Structures are given as C-alpha cells and as structure tokens.
C-alpha cells in the first residue's frame with residue numbers, strides 16, 4: 296500500500312524537537328497499518344549552523360532560520376511547534392490561517408486570553424490540531440484511564456499529584472535566554488504552574504473530570520536573578536513552587552504540588568486516585584507500572600497489586616516487543632503521533648485538542664489568581 300505523506304515542518308531543535316523527530320522517524324515501523332507516513336520536510340531554528348546540523352542528524356530535507364518560511368511553504372502539511380511558550384500563539388495562528396495542521400507543545404499558551412485566540416484560529420480554519428500532553432499516552436497511564444472509565448474504582452474521593460524537580464535551587468543560576476527561558480515570565484508565562492502542573496492537570500481532568508475551583512499558594516524562593524539577555528539583575532516573575540487544592544466536578548478533592556526546589560528529585564511525576572472500591576497510583580520513575588488496589592479482591596489476598604503494563608492486551612503494548620519487556624518516555628510521543636495519524640484517517644479529533652488544552656490553561660490561571668489574591672477561584676472549566 297502506498298502511504299499518504301504528512302509533510303512535517305518542525306519549529307525548534309531543542310529537547311522536544313528531538314523527542315518528536317524520533318517519533319516521526321519510528322512511528323511507521325511500529326504502526327505499519329497507518330495510512331499516513333510522516334516525512335521530515337523542514338526544520339527551523341534561529342542559528343543557521345545549528346539548525347543545519349540538526350537537519351542532518353535527524354534526516355530533515357531542509358533547514359530554515361525563519362519560522363514563517365515553514366508556515367508559508369506549500370510543501371508542508373503539518374507544523375510542529377517546539378519553541379518556548381511565548382511563540383506558540385503567533386506561530387499557531389499563522390499556521391492555522393495558512394491551512395496547516397498543528398501539533399503544538401504544551402502549555403498551549405501563557406494566558407487564557409492568548410489560548411483563546413489559538414482555539415479560535417484552529418476552529419475557524421478547521422485544521423486538525425493537538426497539544427503534546429504526552430503523559431496520557433504512557434501505557435500505564437492509558438490503562439489507568441481504562442480502569443477509571445470501567446467504574447472499578449467506584450465513587451472517587453481523592454486525586455493527588457506531584458511533579459518535583461530540583462534544578463533551580465542555585466541562586467547564581469541566571470534567568471532568560473537559551474536553555475533558561477523557563478525562568479523568564481515574559482517567555483514562559485509562569486513557572487512550575489504552566490510547566491509542570493499543566494501536565495498533572497491535563498492528566499487529572501482526563502482521568503477524573505473537570506476541576507471546578509482552586510485554592511493555591513505559590514512561592515518564588517529566589518527573588519532576583521541575573522537576566523542573560525539584559526545582563527542585569529532582575530526580579531524573578533515565575534512561581535518556583537506551587538501547591539493547590541481543588542474540587543473536581545464529581546465531588547472529589549484534589550491536591551497537587553510542584554516545585555523546582557525538592558532536592559534530589561529530577562522529574563518525579565506521581566499521581567494517585569482513591570475511590571470507594573479501589574485506588575490507583577503511578578510514578579514516572581517506574582513508568583511501566585500501574586499499582587491497583589481492588590477492594591473487591593478476596594480479603595485473604597487483598598492488597599496493592601503492581602501491574603507491569605507490558606502485555607499485548609494492554610494499551611499500545613501489542614505494537615512493541617514481547618510481554619514483560621519495558622518501553623520508555625520516548626514512546627509516549629510515538630503513540631501521540633500514531634494517534635494523530637489515525638485521527639486523520641478516521642476524521643476525528645486527536646485529543647487533547649487546543650480546545651481541551653485551553654481548559655488546562657483556565658485551571659493554571661485560576662491557580663495563579665488564587666495565589667496572588669489568597670482566595671478560592673472558580674476555574675470556569677467545561678469538561
């Protein structure tokens with residue numbers, strides 16, 4: 296069968312551009328039934344030598360230094376936005392107006408207002424769109440969704456999640472510029488809330504439904520840092536840590552914590568759900584495992600079971616090796632690409648769409664508003 300080409304224009308050549316490029320290259324080998332095949336057409340970065348080296352390394356046909364050349368190129372079908380957050384809206388809106396499909400990195404935007412312009416643009420243009428909340432596509436997390444949807448947990452009482460890191464403790468670490476754009480509020484929009492909690496919120500609402508209202512505290516432990524672009528010591532605008540609790544629409548309580556000051560933790564994303572008849576928990580550091588407590592088990596053998604999610608009848612795992620063999624972080628991106636390609640064949644949305652990701656923006660903004668006003672805030676989420 297000759298495949299339809301999906302010609303990709305990649306913007307950015309950093310961390311995420313690598314994970315996505317790897318995904319485009321591998322998806323056809325492991326999902327041979329798909330009608331479309333990605334073609335790595337053009338990559339964009341601002342530094343000519345670096346972007347050309349990236350194109351060579353990952354197999355892009357060409358490299359450009361202005362993202363508009365990708366958006367305006369008739370030989371490109373889909374634009375993949377892997378730039379820092381401040382560029383997501385401008386690029387996505389231009390790509391939508393040019394009729395391109397869009398795969399945009401998370402968080403969708405810096406603010407709800409900005410996110411809405413993006414939702415409006417893709418919906419007006421009628422172009423296929425998705426946001427890379429890739430943790431949904433880790434097989435153990437997808438299995439958690441199946442268990443929750445099966446009703447096995449019964450009424451849900453609690454949802455808790457953490458995303459802990461430790462890379463900004465050093466007060467000498469500058470803010471802004473290449474590699475440190477996450478420390479600059481103008482570019483990132485927020486700190487851990489948009490960067491890390493956005494992932495936790497997306498997974499949480501996918502598993503447990505809409506978040507109704509929030510009460511949050513944030514802290515910026517290092518108040519001033521040298522800005523790499525201005526070479527001046529400037530106020531730090533981002534949240535270094537954020538703790539919030541919330542009500543979900545289903546009546547359960549949520550508790551979330553994220554920080555870049557948890558010494559010893561690099562990327563400890565964990566979540567746990569407690570229901571009337573059972574509980575689930577998951578840990579990114581052991582990502583193939585889902586732990587499940589089922590109160591309906593016979594009492595003599597009742598206890599937490601540790602499910603190694605590697606069997607062929609578990610989500611996505613029939614595509615990989617043989618039962619018992621693990622996969623990793625990078626596979627979540629391959630799965631999202633496979634689902635995106637399948638969504639084209641089926642004429643369905645590839646979740647989370649811009650509209651779904653905008654709901655996460657609403658929660659993020661309510662969190663920051665709650666922290667600054669020291670009061671509960673309604674999110675306005677429609678899930």
Ligand SMILES: NC(=O)c1ccc[n+]([C@@H]2O[C@H](COP(=O)([O-])OP(=O)(O)OC[C@H]3O[C@@H](n4cnc5c(N)ncnc54)[C@H](O)[C@@H]3O)[C@@H](O)[C@H]2O)c1
Pocket residue numbers: 306307308309310311312339340341362376377378379380382400401402427428429473474490
């Ligand atoms: N899904 C996830 O788990 C995940 C993980 C990390 C980052 N992200 C998101 O991915 C996006 C990129 O993050 P990253 O970690 O890859 O950052 P990065 O700093 O590694 O890469 C950013 C890239 O954007 C390029 N860039 C900056 N300005 C540009 C411009 N004007 N034109 C063209 N290219 C430009 C940079 O040169 C760099 O190649 C962010 O929105 C981030 O929040 C998502």
